[in-house]
Amino acid sequence: MTIKKFIEELSKYPEDIDLKDVRIRLAVEKEIGYKRIKSVYLGGYRIVGGATPFGSNSVVLERFPNLGDVAKSLLANLKLPRKERAMKVKLKGTSGAPFDVIEVYPETYNGEPTIPFVQYFCDEEGTIYKDELLEFVTDGRLQTTATIKGWVAVDDFDNAYIYHSKPTQRCKEFCDTGDYITDWVCDTKYPNGKRRYVIDKHLFPDLTPESEPLKVRIQITLE
Incomplete structure (x- = not known):
């Protein structure tokens, strides 16, 4: 089929x-x-x-x-080629021209998926970039404002993230120790390919790993 x-x-x-x-x-x-x-x-x-x-x-x-x-x-676990939308980016801290990339899913040496929530992008020549090296561009110009809508949740390590859609909790074993931790996952992505952003936990002091995710809207403006 x-x-x-x-x-x-x-x-x-x-x-x-x-x-x-x-x-x-x-x-x-x-x-x-x-x-x-x-x-x-x-x-x-x-x-x-x-x-x-x-x-x-x-x-x-x-x-x-x-x-x-x-x-x-x-x-x-479906390891098939995906239809990807090209995104225009430039390297952070450089004055080079913007170029197109698509998200890719490289594997580790033993064939297992790479670390979850780390995005990689590939240009036309096959060069792979980690997301933290890139700035995303709109209509050939760098974005001066950004509005992030999503859901904030905190994991067992007291890290806070804002997710594209309302995340669900999952329980998994931690590094084969026999101990289990709880984290949050969502199935959808922001337009730049990310599923979540790191956010300062101190902005939500009352939020705990047991709390329900909070729906938020955050606007960032470059001065």
Whole structure:
């Protein structure tokens, strides 16, 4: 199935369905006495394993995650070329002419994704730049004002960020220590490709990792 065909099939369903309200069966079959997985079913579709599921010498583990989380996981791990909108930038601290870049997704030496929320951009010659080296340009002129709308949230390290859309909390293991931390993630991006901006925590002294994100609007003007 192509992405085009997949979109056509999705268009048959109402657009206002919240996938978080839809539960789907995830079944993992393991053979007793062995660590290997025998088969995996998502809904009624076998995605791993043989044609005869759930033998007498097997144990079946079932979970019913919501379809929203399943969709997010698929999109986050979909390593395919994306359609990217070119952005005009110039190198910070230089008088060079603006040039076009697109966001890229380089991988580390072991094939795992790079650090989350760090954006990289590539020019026409294939040179890769980290976002902190670039200034974004509008209509050939540097922006003198910027308005940032978003949601402010604080993580377990007391760092504050403003996110493009209302973020959701996730719990993850910290550096294989057995300890778990809570941070915030969102699925959408600002026009320059960023998902979030760092912001001074002291501007929101009452905000904690347990607080609900705050909807804000911040305007910055160059003098």
